[in-house]
Amino acid sequence: MNRNGDETRMVQPSNGVETPGLKTACSSAPLPDPVITARTDSYFNRTKRIVSHFGDCEVTYAFFIRRPVISAPGLMLEWLKNVMAERNSPYTIDLIHPEGAWVGAGEPLVYITGSFTHLADLETLLLQKLGSPCVAAHRAYQIAVSLPHTKFLAMDARHCAGYEMQELMAYAASVGGRAAKRDGAIGFIGTANDAVAPFFNSTHGYGTMPHALIGYAGSTVRAAEMFHELYPETDLVVLVDYFGKEVTDALAVCRRFPDLAAQGRLGVRLDTHGGRFLEGLNPQESYAVVDRHAPEALRRYRSDSELRYLIGTGVSAAAVWRMRDALDEAGFPHVKIIASSGFGVTKCACMADAHAPIDVVGTGSFIPDRWNETYATADIVSYNGTERVKIGREFLLPSQRKAQKGSSA
Structure with a gap:
């Protein structure tokens, strides 16, 4: 339950079904708090302590990427769900762009609302799980629609810097492949590895x-x-x-x-x-x-x-x-x-x-070749229901988005 008495909600992808394999992925498993503390940026840890000392508040984060992408937030959101469950901390998600949808450069992809104390130290790890799969999904989509009548097999593992990256890239290929399939291409039918095969609704690699x-x-x-x-x-x-x-x-x-x-x-x-x-x-x-x-x-x-x-x-x-x-x-x-x-x-x-x-x-050519394009960013846009964001990021404010949507209607 959140502070308004509503149940915490997990917005599903556009087809109403979560990507296969998200629940069992290593990247989705919650980490002990000491590990999160060690892996996040230190100023987030200090912020967490300060907020805990002076009083918690409800905040809303806006997550965005500076280049066009295909929305692939599944691993990030599944990990967040598991961590917040461990912390017994309610939160809500407003997924603006469902999994597999086109996202324009700089557009808010998802808003996450919850306790500042429990979200502050998660930002670094959330961003790590969002940017690269969104860019890789976009590349996988472009590859598949460029050769629409051919089946594709994800062979990215040997080019990845460890298993967590492999999961992120395989998940991205599955998302981009399904998006391409909706546009008439065959897309990615599987992967070369058993461990990430569930993302493609399979039990084994090819x-x-x-x-x-x-x-x-x-x-x-x-x-x-x-x-x-x-x-x-x-x-x-x-x-x-x-x-x-x-x-x-x-x-x-x-x-x-x-x-x-x-x-x-x-x-x-x-x-x-x-x-x-x-x-x-x-x-x-x-x-x-x-x-x-x-x-x-x-x-x-x-x-x-x-x-x-x-x-x-x-x-x-x-x-x-x-x-x-x-x-x-x-x-x-x-x-x-x-x-x-x-x-x-x-x-x-x-x-x-x-x-x-x-x-x-x-x-495996859907792996981003310009890594600086994969950098996702998050900004808090609301504190206890009052909109506030650093100058230059007003476009992230929910009220601004509603106004823009209304003017274009």
């Missing part, structure tokens, strides 16, 4: 083999045999770039497992190093391949990076088309193509322009 297994086996076919012997019920996806013979090894695996190929349970993953072309390609042949399948993609101005994604080295649109042609010509039209290696927004858009026949993309 993935078959790294390059290391092929090196151990001594050949691509032998690695596929080893995998299939131990995991016969799992669809077989084989990396084919280890020996620089992507087409040759892909066809060899298909011929070794013709039944899986015919059933659509076999896939080849392209992860060709950016320092060389896929087997059989060169600058001239790469241009010719794309020109045959999507000439319009080459008929307008392209930046150097866009040309590289279309006809350059590594996993280019030409490489994808070359593999698809080789598989189809050899009688394996149901074998899937999985692509990885730097699939950010621009690369995905280039692949879409070239109609590249990619079934699944594995990427």
Whole structure:
């Protein structure tokens, strides 16, 4: 119950259902007060003591981010709920932008009202759990809608600075992916890790083999045999770039497992190093391949990076088309193509322009590359019901927002 006798409320995302996995995430677990004290900024600890000494008051915090984002406050709000329950301190949430919604630069994302004594020392940790997932969700959304007919797999874990960041990024990919799905894209269907799979309403991560297994086996076919012997019920996806013979090894695996190929349970993953072309390609042949399948993609101005994604080295649109042609010509039209290696927004858009026949993309490129853009900010905008905020932040005041909304109606 809050001070007005109302029940503390937890505003749900726009679809009325919390994101799967929030309740069991490590990032949502409450921390003991001494740990919170050690991890928060010291001036918040001093503020907490001062307010406790001179008298508590009810405050309202406004949280915002200075760049456009997709709202992804779930882990922050779940953690807040658990901490405030431990402290037996009521609070209310006014979630202005539901999970998955577009948030403009500087717009208040959520208002949180409660005891100043119990909220003061939480600000640092709340901000840590808000900014980066909102930016990453925005990037995941942009990636998914840039290549709307392709499935995406979150492969961010190896690029994260520890497990808490991994949870934040995986949660963000799930939010951005669902937002993209609402706009007609397939979006992110899962992750490479079991621990964060619940965010995608799954129990397990996806993935078959790294390059290391092929090196151990001594050949691509032998690695596929080893995998299939131990995991016969799992669809077989084989990396084919280890020996620089992507087409040759892909066809060899298909011929070794013709039944899986015919059933659509076999896939080849392209992860060709950016320092060389896929087997059989060169600058001239790469241009010719794309020109045959999507000439319009080459008929307008392209930046150097866009040309590289279309006809350059590594996993280019030409490489994808070359593999698809080789598989189809050899009688394996149901074998899937999985692509990885730097699939950010621009690369995905280039692949879409070239109609590249990619079934699944594995990427961690939704992780923010400009970390200073992830900085969330919070300001108190009300003390015991009286609006007050530092000069320059008046746009955060609830009354100002209501006035602006009324004038635009």
